[in-house]
Amino acid sequence: MTASSGRRVLLAAPRGYCAGVDRAVIAVEKALEQYGAPIYVRHEIVHNKYVVQTLEKKGAVFVERTEEVPPGNIVMFSAHGVAPVVHEEARQGRLATIDATCPLVTKVHKEAVRYANEDYDILLIGHEGHEEVIGTSGEAPDHIQLVDGPADVDKVEVRDPSKVVWLSQTTLSVDETMETVDALKTKFPGLVSPPSDDICYATQNRQLAVKQMGAEADLVIVVGSRNSSNSKRLVEVAKLAGAREAYLVDFAREIDEAWLEGVTTVGVTSGASVPEVLVEQVLEWLAERGYADVELVKAAEESITFSLPKELRRDLREEAATLVAARGGSGTPEA
Numbered sequence: 001m002t003a004s005s006g007r008r009v010l011l012a013a014p015r016g017y018c019a020g021v022d023r024a025v026i027a028v029e030k031a032l033e034q035y036g037a038p039i040y041v042r043h044e045i046v047h048n049k050y051v052v053q054t055l056e057k058k059g060a061v062f063v064e065r066t067e068e069v070p071p072g073n074i075v076m077f078s079a080h081g082v083a084p085v086v087h088e089e090a091r092q093g094r095l096a097t098i099d100a101t102c103p104l105v106t107k108v109h110k111e112a113v114r115y116a117n118e119d120y121d122i123l124l125i126g127h128e129g130h131e132e133v134i135g136t137s138g139e140a141p142d143h144i145q146l147v148d149g150p151a152d153v154d155k156v157e158v159r160d161p162s163k164v165v166w167l168s169q170t171t172l173s174v175d176e177t178m179e180t181v182d183a184l185k186t187k188f189p190g191l192v193s194p195p196s197d198d199i200c201y202a203t204q205n206r207q208l209a210v211k212q213m214g215a216e217a218d219l220v221i222v223v224g225s226r227n228s229s230n231s232k233r234l235v236e237v238a239k240l241a242g243a244r245e246a247y248l249v250d251f252a253r254e255i256d257e258a259w260l261e262g263v264t265t266v267g268v269t270s271g272a273s274v275p276e277v278l279v280e281q282v283l284e285w286l287a288e289r290g291y292a293d294v295e296l297v298k299a300a301e302e303s304i305t306f307s308l309p310k311e312l313r314r315d316l317r318e319e320a321a322t323l324v325a326a327r328g329g330s331g332t333p334e335a
Contacts, residue, residue, distance in 0.1 A: 006264075007292075009265075009268055010216060010267045010295055014209065015209065015279065016275065017275065020202070023305075024078065024100040027309050028045050036059070038073070039061070040073055041060050041063070042064070042077055042082065044078060047225050048274055050250065050275065063075075067093060071094040072094060072320045073096070074316050075096070076099075078131065080102075081101040081102070081131075083135050094320070096311075096320035105136075109136055112140050112167060115140075121163060121165075122167055124146050124147065125147050125177055125180050126146060130229055149176065153184055166193065170200040171230035172199055174199055175237075176233075202302065203230050206271070209269060213241075214238045214239075216242075218264055218266070219244060220267035220269070222247070222249070222270065223248075223250070223270035223274050224273070228272075234271060245259065250278075257289070
């Protein structure tokens with residue numbers, strides 16, 4: 001990067017949709033096209049207000065509990081993953097299911113099952129209450145304990161220090177996670193690491209781009225929703241990288257012009273569940289205020305794609321109706 005005169009914008013690349021989010025959003029759209037509305041989705045399909053509102057207008061119905069879905073309907077599980085008990089709830093509720101869990105989250109679930117079967121104590125690094133953590137913990141609740149950052153390490157107790165492994169939520173700050181891992185290794189020298197990094201490639205790449213531009217940016221604007229873990233981490237990473245200030249906004253209209261006071265360089269990025277149209281609106285807003293010079297800060301190339309859930313190749317409306325009929329229950333599939 002070379003400095004230019006006047007006001008400028010540093011635009012992070014990569015930014016926005018990751019492969020898992022793209023897969024999940026397309027899965028909802030395809031399900032609506034293939035089966036018609038309503039398609040119920042357990043929890044927000046991804047953590048982005050604009051995406052959820054757009055899908056609701058097309059006929060998606062977002063619920064927090066499986067029992068909110070009437071028998072004989074289709075329910076989709078969000079990209080964050082769910083615990084095995086949720087699959088059982090859907091079966092008991094006579095629902096056809098589509099699993100849109102990100103494959104990288106599924107990998108962590110499988111690791112949890114594997115280590116639980118080998119009778120390890122599993123230390124799951126993540127944020128309490130986050131849907132991904134709830135889903136992973138549900139795979140082996142008797143073996144998993146949550147470690148919510150370095151401050152939690154002192155209270156961790158295990159049965160056998162020689163059989164301890166750490167796993168992590170996929171959307172964490174890489175630096176904070178490794179700080180927690182280092183503290184755990186000090187306490188448990190025999191701590192086993194997972195066979196591959198749990199923090200997803202997209203999270204790491206977006207944080208790397210923000211680190212590269214943070215030192216040069218007076219202000220960093222992260223486009224993303226308040227309940228998006230990876231978006232919130234980008235704000236933290238920007239500040240640690242040297243940005244004077246960083247803010248999280250859902251839409252360009254949320255930007256406060258007072259933030260621009262004394263600012264020459266604005267960094268712009270977006271969380272992994274943010275469509276590019278929202279970034280374009282922020283760039284337009286900035287251009288109208290004199291920040292029209294845009295320089296790309298490229299940290300990595302991304303070419304990963306994931307195939308759509310296999311359930312989209314079946315007639316799920318008929319499957320749901322069969323489930324109701326087989327159980328002799330009431331309820332007609334809504335169309």
